[in-house]
Amino acid sequence: MLIIAGAGSGKTRALTYRIAHMVHERKIPPDSILAVTFTNKAAGEMKERIAKLVGPLGRKLWVGTFHAICARILRADGEAIGVPPNFVIFNDSDQRALIKQALSVLDIDAKEYKPADIHFAISAAKNELMSPQEYRRGRRGPFDEVVQRVYGRYQSGLRANAALDFDDLLMRTEQLLREQKGVLAKYHERIKYILVDEFQDINHAQNEFVRLLGQKHQNVCVVGDDDQSIYGWRGANIGLILDFERRYKDAKVIKLEQNYRSTQKILECAYEIIKHNEDRRDKKLWTQNRPGDNLVQYEAVDAEQEAEWVAETIRTQVNCQLATYGEYAILYRTNAMSRVFEEGLMTYRIPYEVVGGIRFYERAVIRDFIAYLRVLYNSADGVSLRRIINVPARGIGDKTVSHIDRLADANGLTMHETLAVAAKDENLQKRARSAIADFAEILASLREKRESLTLTEFCRAVAEDTGYLRALENSDNADDAIKAENLKEFVSLAQRFEQVHEQSDLGAFLEHIALLSDLDQAQEIDSKVSLMTLHSAKGLEFPIVFMVGLEENVFPHQRSMGDKHELAEERRLCYVGITRAQHMLYLTHAYRRTIFGAPQNMKPSRFLSDLPDELIDRQVDLSNLMSSSVLGDEGERAEMEIGGRKIDMTQLLSRVQENGAKARERSTALPEEPEEKPKREAGKSREARRKRAEAAAKRAGQRKRKAVEAAPQSVSEVTYKSGERVKHTKFGEGIVVQVKGEGSNAELTIAFATQGVKRLLADVAPIEKV
């Protein structure tokens, strides 16, 4: 069965009710049902909802992500194709390290062939189930040649480390099921019903996995929406959802087109965006919900103002009890954009939660510690060993390490085994030898302890015996204190894992953290504004949504420019964002944004101009006019172009009061008294939060100082600020839109109601404030 389910049409509900029906009405044993999702979040949610419907029986269901399920299959049966049962899972940075190693072995310049690009190519090949040998079919460039060689080397590197990468989990499972008929038969026996969520995001390897598992019983039910396919860059192939009908000849196709989530106006806008895409199944969602309010578009001068406006809007609404913080989401295109919004929210003391982004597990300390655990779990893992061989510094530097490398190569041993050899090698300095011996001793004693200790105790022992924790605590580097805290936090995380999971040995724990990257999700997310990328927002809904940074080259992203398919994907991403909103949607953009530390002029996103005027209320903050790039030199009619729209100056003038009041409000809202640091939430990234809070406080301080400096030096001088109304003896009334310089030397740019825009000197021009 193929269920084409539009956004907000109750897709997860359809899946969970189907499962409940199968269990309750059809008396199908729950352990013969497999439900597959893409994200842990989705898997968790599904488990929860099924548990509610089905009760304790539901726990026997097999629910998980593709990767988690494959890992489980490979642990159980992978040995048949040479996958070691205690394999570790390499993440991005491990993979990158291995690729760099391969590049240096093959003597290829990492500057010419970027590891990231090669990684991407290898990953793509694996998603297409292509081996290194098959890689070059139909490709013949120097880059492809390099990729092929690195790919081969990389795979043997993985093997030598007893490791699999994310893509291997899929590729090797496919291989296992394809080659080992006995294994396949075993799983056919076990799994009779397969359900797949978000089928539009499926890639070739995953599709093959489903096909092999489902081919016997032909009972496969998939749910998806081609308009929400946003993972093409990861190998997802929309074609496969179409292929489904061909593959399963008597498949039923069901369309869910009623939306239960959003207002009519929001849906209308979503449709206006998506309808521009070609090659989509034409469908139009409808709803019985109320029409709702118009969407609001806000234009800011710069990203800071944009963030401030968002924060202010949220605070005002919450203060008026129109909503609670937990009902808001701020969605942006790239993670890098979260920061400016975090600062804005902090200034207004609004509690928030960043979903995704810099993760706990990606921090250097934590990765170091995990590397220790991995080495102790799987002694073949040389990548991890290399990472921690000199952490904390113990006198085994690069020179010594490459010597060990050579020894390992020469003797055909793992790096770990080579330690014993190296400790006796006369070619090494005595100091290095004893350092190596001490290190090997630490590892050996820890490995022994592993037998008798619980997971938590063992983690504690690793932190202490390796001297890592001590080194961090004794350091006088301020950052190290934070790192020590992190380490302890990690140990208590292990403790929590041990309490929650029945199977809580080291292997299970390592797998858990390898596959679950954002375990530190908020518990009390209900009371906080959620910040996340548009990608992470897929599958979620929020009463009030801010889509921010709607600017060309940000969204649609620069890298998608010029490619029709990628632009179509950006458009789908926009569609996904809009359809997250239940009651209200705000769309914001800024004319200036700092990218890579350099301020850039930005243009409003093309997506904004696709929205129908009558559904959008545009809020143009007058200080936009400060941006001279948007000033037009209009004549008598005194029209100006702002954001591609003609604005009548008289209208503009009528807004002056409002804006002036707002500006005054804003300047008083800004810290008069020293900024009291926003309440911090316990839990994830406490110190990251602290750092950011400090940065924000600093900024606020600077801003304040600036304000003081800008104040008139002498009372006799008249100073002008943008947004103020002035009267010129000849030109009549106008608004100051830009002030260059200070005091009487200032050059003012003034927009006059009848005479257009003029540049005047403050102390010469015959003007006075109105």
Next chain:
DNA sequence: GGTTATGGATTTTTT
């Protein structure tokens, strides 16, 4: 061998 200074690249989205 360890620590600090400097220059260059870097940011799409995720299991």
Next chain:
DNA sequence: ATCCATAACC
């Protein structure tokens, strides 16, 4: 603006 790799210095 910040992270990372390499070079210079202790």
